[in-house]
Amino acid sequence: MNFRQAGARRTLIMAAALLLTLAGLLSLETSAAQSASARPSTAGPRTAFSTKAAHRSAKQVAAVDCKPYAILGTRGSGQAFDTDGGFGPQVAAFVNSYMGIKRLTTANTLEWANPYPAVPVAGVDGVPNAVSASLGWGTYTNSVGLGQIALSNELDEINTIENSCGTSTTIILAGYSQGAQVTGNAYQALDTTQRSGIGGVALFGDPLFNPNSQSARGDFTPGRVGALAHPSSRIRPEFPSPQKVVSYCHGDDPICQGFFSFSPFGLTTSMTGHLNYQSTGDAGNSTPYTTRAAQDLAGITPSSAGSQLLMRTAAAADSTTPSAPTNPQVSVSTPGNQVDAVISWSGPASGPAVQGYEIYATNGALLDDIVSSGPGSVTLPYMELPAAIDIQSVNSAGEGGTLTVNLGTPEPDMVMTLNGPAVSHSSGGNLDFSVYATAGQTISITATLPSGDDAGYLLAAPSGDYVVPSTNVTGTGASQTMISSFAVPTTGVYTFYISSPASGTVTVQATGG
Numbered sequence: 001m002n003f004r005q006a007g008a009r010r011t012l013i014m015a016a017a018l019l020l021t022l023a024g025l026l027s028l029e030t031s032a033a034q035s036a037s038a039r040p041s042t043a044g045p046r047t048a049f050s051t052k053a054a055h056r057s058a059k060q061v062a063a064v065d066c067k068p069y070a071i072l073g074t075r076g077s078g079q080a081f082d083t084d085g086g087f088g089p090q091v092a093a094f095v096n097s098y099m100g101i102k103r104l105t106t107a108n109t110l111e112w113a114n115p116y117p118a119v120p121v122a123g124v125d126g127v128p129n130a131v132s133a134s135l136g137w138g139t140y141t142n143s144v145g146l147g148q149i150a151l152s153n154e155l156d157e158i159n160t161i162e163n164s165c166g167t168s169t170t171i172i173l174a175g176y177s178q179g180a181q182v183t184g185n186a187y188q189a190l191d192t193t194q195r196s197g198i199g200g201v202a203l204f205g206d207p208l209f210n211p212n213s214q215s216a217r218g219d220f221t222p223g224r225v226g227a228l229a230h231p232s233s234r235i236r237p238e239f240p241s242p243q244k245v246v247s248y249c250h251g252d253d254p255i256c257q258g259f260f261s262f263s264p265f266g267l268t269t270s271m272t273g274h275l276n277y278q279s280t281g282d283a284g285n286s287t288p289y290t291t292r293a294a295q296d297l298a299g300i301t302p303s304s305a306g307s308q309l310l311m312r313t314a315a316a317a318d319s320t321t322p323s324a325p326t327n328p329q330v331s332v333s334t335p336g337n338q339v340d341a342v343i344s345w346s347g348p349a350s351g352p353a354v355q356g357y358e359i360y361a362t363n364g365a366l367l368d369d370i371v372s373s374g375p376g377s378v379t380l381p382y383m384e385l386p387a388a389i390d391i392q393s394v395n396s397a398g399e400g401g402t403l404t405v406n407l408g409t410p411e412p413d414m415v416m417t418l419n420g421p422a423v424s425h426s427s428g429g430n431l432d433f434s435v436y437a438t439a440g441q442t443i444s445i446t447a448t449l450p451s452g453d454d455a456g457y458l459l460a461a462p463s464g465d466y467v468v469p470s471t472n473v474t475g476t477g478a479s480q481t482m483i484s485s486f487a488v489p490t491t492g493v494y495t496f497y498i499s500s501p502a503s504g505t506v507t508v509q510a511t512g513g
Contacts (some may be wrong), residue, residue: 001222002083005326005359005448005484007086008068011435012371016503017373019499025386026245027028027469029163029357029503031040031226031414032347040196042275047054049107053196054161055319056509064341066161066165067107067108067109067110067169068108068109068167068168068169068170068279069102069104069108069110069169069170069171069172069199070109070111070112070113070158070169070170070171070172071095071098071099071109071112071171072112072155072172072173072174072439073086073087073088073091073092073095073111073112073114073173073174074091074112074114074115074116074147074151074156074174074175074176074180074182074183075087075088075091075113075116075118075172075176075178075179076088076090076116076118076176076177076178076179076180076205077117077118077119077120077121077177077178078120078121079118079176079499081113081115081118084116084479086113087113087114087116087174088176088179089175089278090176090177090178090204090205090278090300090496091175091179091204091289091290092278092511093277093278093288093290094174094202094204094278094290094291094294095174097290097291097293097294097295098172098297100294101159101294101295101298102298104221104448105243110158110169110291112154114147114149114150114151114154114175114182116140116143116146116147116149116151116177116182117143117146117147118143118147118178118179119140119143120176120439121178124430131174134421143178144178144181144182145370147178147182147186148181148182148185148186148189149284151173151182151183151186152186152189152445154193155171155186157189157249158197158486159194159197159206162197162502167238169197169230170197170199171197171198171199171201172198172199172201172202172205172297173186173187173198173200173201173292174201174202174203175202175203175204175208176204176205176277177204177205177207177255177274178207179203180205180206180247181207181208181228182202182204182205184203184206184208184239184245184305185202185249187201187239187240187244187245188237188239188240190240190287190500192240195241195244198241198244199243199244199297200245200246200296200297201215201244201246201297202245202246202248202290202293202294202296202297203215203245203246203247204247204248204249204257204277204289204293204369205248205249205250205253205256205274205277206226206236206247206249206256207226207227207228207229207255207256208225208226208228208235208236208258209225209226209229209236209247209249209257210223210225210226210229210232210236210237210238210247210310211223211224211240211249211398212238212243213236213238213239213245214239214243214470215241215245215246215247216236216247216249217240217241217246217248217249217289217292217293217347218248218249218250218251218252218282218289219248219250219251219282219283220249220250220285221251221257221396221397222252222256222398223321223397223399223400224258224399225255225257225258225396225399225473226255226257226258227255227256227257228256229256229258230258230360230390238383239502241262243447246293246296246297248277248289248293249306249367250274250276250277250289251273252270252272252273252283253273253274254270254271254273254274255272255274257273258358258399259405261426261434263340276287276288278288278290278307289504291426293432293490295401297500317375320350320351320352320397321352321393321394321395321397321398321399321401322347322351322352322353322354322355322393322394322395322400322401323348323349323350323351323393323400323401323402324348324353324391324392324393324400324401324402324403325345325346325347325348325354325357325376325391325403326345326346326347326348326349326403327341327346327394328344328345328391328403328405329343329344334414341379342377342378342379342380343377343378343379343380343389343391343405344375344376344377345375345376345377345403345405346374346375346482347372347373347375347376347393348438349403350395352395352396352397352400353373353395354372354373354374354393354395355371355373355394355395355396356369356371356393356394356395357369357370357372357376357391357392357393357394358391358394358399359378359389359390360389360390360392361389361390361391363461367380367389375390378391380461389404389405390402390403390405391403391404391405412436414431414432414508415433415434415435416433416434416435417435417436417510418435418436418437418441418443418510418511418512418513419508419510419511419512419513420509421450421509422507422508422509423507423508423509424505424506425505425506425507426504426506427449427450427453427500427501427503427504427506429439429499429500429501430497430498430499431497431499431500431506432495432496432497432498433495433496433498433508433510434479434493434494434495434496435493435494435496435510436491436492436493436494437488437491437492437512438488438491439488439489439490439491440487440488441510441511441512441513442485442486442487442488442512443459443483443485443486443488443489443511444478444481444483444484444485444510444511444512445459445481445482445483445486445493445508445510445511446479446481446509446511447479447480447482447498447506447507447508447509448478448479448480448481448505448506448508449473449475449476449477449500449502449504449506450475450477450500450502450503450505450506450509451472451475451476451477452475452502453474453475453501453502453504454474454475454502455472455473455474455475455498455499455500455501455502456470456473456498456499457470457471457473457482457496457497457498457499458470458471458496458497459495459496459497459510460494460497461489461492461494461497462488462491462493462494463469463490463492467486467489467494467503468483468486472485475500479507479509482488482498483496483498485513490501493496496508496510
């Protein structure tokens with residue numbers, strides 16, 4: 001029989017709780033968009049949402065779209081499509097600055113606002129979106145994907161228009177927050193020929209921000225990455241033709257710098273640095289980042305892009321980052337009837353001082369942040385245990401080494417209480433039922449299986465070792481004894497695995513004392 005190995009199958013409760021912070025924080029994008037002054041414009045957004053750009057006739061192409069410039073902008077999470085020309089205040093400020101510097105008008109510039117959903121990551125109803133943003137699935141990811149499709153289709157249409165007009169168009173791409181993720185992804189997906197028509201790309205507050213990119217700009221901390229760039233495999237790779245791209249990040253923006261704040265330490269709660277790209281620069285240059293991005297790109301055209309390489313303004317790290325934590329240990333606690341896993345560790349054995357830790361599920365979900373210059377620990381709810389977590393050392397220079405801890409306690413389909421009521425689960429596959437017991441107790445387990453069910457079972461100790469070997473049994477439709485008076489050698493969670501291929505219900509009960 002094949003038993004399923006321990007692994008995470010449900011969203012982590014702590015991830016949801018902490019990512020609720022993200023939910024509340026990113027909701028401010030919506031309120032900022034609604035309260036900011038609307039971008040001067042006599043027309044609303046150019047299209048209603050569709051995953052394909054609207055088709056235009058040859059006459060429409062000649063009359064409207066044969067223009068030397070096109071600016072394609074993508075707004076941030078929750079920002080309304082019916083204000084600021086559909087751009088949101090940050091992208092709208094960039095567009096206004098760029099057009100002003102280049103002395104462009106609507107007569108010679110095609111302005112296109114991405115009509116994608118830009119789902120809000122806001123409030124209680126938005127928590128699944130916030131969680132999915134980090135986990136890589138769900139509503140947020142779908143929104144990003146639709147944004148990429150819409151932007152890519154518009155780029156294809158501009159190419160068609162150029163062919164019809166017999167002219168070339170310099171294309172400028174801009175995106176903020178979720179829109180920066182959309183825009184960066186779409187640009188990186190272009191081939192060499194497609195990129196030749198891109199005059200420049202401006203990103204603000206990219207959730208996948210890469211501080212080591214040649215395109216990175218701002219007063220960011222070089223050792224810190226975007227909030228959704230965990231694990232490191234998810235960080236944005238270097239841009240092709242990076243000299244065409246400027247990616248601005250404020251040092252106090254938790255979306256492009258992560259939620260772990262170094263001054264003071266703890267989980268970042270202020271979104272000011274994420275919301276003020278259109279109004280704020282940094283200590284070295286007070287010019288707003290949207291204006292600076294426009295200045296950066298105003299001299300970049302497809303024919304001269306290779307001649308300009310703008311250097312980022314971030315200060316060098318003031319020290320090196322710490323090594324990985326050491327000496328991980330896993331134990332359990334029993335608040336009420338629930339059994340939780342407690343993971344503890346020691347600080348780095350040598351090297352630069354550690355000032356805290358970030359704890360991630362290996363799928364990138366932020367679980368916790370801890371301020372500690374030495375050992376640390378974190379408690380994870382038993383029913384939500386992942387197969388592994390990453391513990392990353394941090395200090396003022398940024399994020400350092402990572403320790404991966406594989407949890408030995410398997411996740412159960414059902415949790416039993418010793419001498420408590422029987423628990424049931426639909427059969428038809430591999431199931432696991434768990435019970436907490438202390439050393440010196442005995443455990444007996446009975447099960448009711450569908451009649452004729454050719455099943456197999458075993459018992460695993462807290463270490464994961466099998467203490468009752470695999471045994472086959474044929475179900476009778478009545479209660480049967482599977483394990484009788486097993487002597488518990490060590491305190492912890494014991495898991496009864498059973499493979500029940502028949503359809504029906506499996507009922508299991510644990511007794512002892």
